[in-house]
Amino acid sequence: MASTLVRELRGYPCLGLAPSEDGTLARRSLCCSRTFVRPLSAFLDVTGAVSAFAARAAEKLRCQGDAAHLLTVFLGKSRYGLEPPPYSCSTTLTLPGNTSDSIELVCYARAALKKLWQPGHRYTDAGVVLDGLETAGQTQLGLFEAAPVSEKRTHLIAELDALNRRLNRRLNRRLNRRFGHGSVRLAATVRATGQVVAPWEGQAQWCTPQYTTQLEDLLLVG
Numbered sequence: 001m002a003s004t005l006v007r008e009l010r011g012y013p014c015l016g017l018a019p020s021e022d023g024t025l026a027r028r029s030l031c032c033s034r035t036f037v038r039p040l041s042a043f044l045d046v047t048g049a050v051s052a053f054a055a056r057a058a059e060k061l062r063c064q065g066d067a068a069h070l071l072t073v074f075l076g077k078s079r080y081g082l083e084p085p086p087y088s089c090s091t092t093l094t095l096p097g098n099t100s101d102s103i104e105l106v107c108y109a110r111a112a113l114k115k116l117w118q119p120g121h122r123y124t125d126a127g128v129v130l131d132g133l134e135t136a137g138q139t140q141l142g143l144f145e146a147a148p149v150s151e152k153r154t155h156l157i158a159e160l161d162a163l164n165r166r167l168n169r170r171l172n173r174r175l176n177r178r179f180g181h182g183s184v185r186l187a188a189t190v191r192a193t194g195q196v197v198a199p200w201e202g203q204a205q206w207c208t209p210q211y212t213t214q215l216e217d218l219l220l221v222g
Helices: 002-009 043-063 102-116 151-170 172-179
Strands: 029-040 066-076 088-099 123-131
Touching: 029 043, 029 066, 043 066, 043 102, 043 123, 066 102, 088 102, 102 123
Parallel strands: none
Antiparallel strands: 029 123, 066 088, 066 123
């Protein structure tokens, strides 16, 4: 430990030399991004996409037992389109404390998007990157600093994750197969009224029947 500390003080990063408790190297960052089905120019559409990506990144963060204190939002335009030259931008926020709370991260992501937004562009992709990952619950708070997330909020997020896991396991044939991953989600990430598939969601078409896992895909022989 002393030699590692000395090297860090001299400016040599030693993160790669510090494996996690299970012997594997800890993940340093986490990203959730996607190319849109079609270019988006409306602020509300891009806000929905960024909110959905932030919520999904928070879910991944909780699954691995980590929390983040840096959040980056980026936007981009395709270099292959017929429109003016490619454009990309990003901004990073330093969060008040480490968090994996979906509601908090969605709020910060939306605030970052407002700083980035330039009207008149037709964006083709966006994403949310979480950095500064640490094990959840091991963050050192200041002497007069309150806990960043209330116990009630933590319980709410845990119930949301548990409900989605149960839906994924029990109703995969109907609910999640029809509406996609995360059938229960934050209102900020819900597609607009009348949209079957949001522009930022993937489209699965002409899928091979799942004969071994989906009962309704079995062939009927009369």
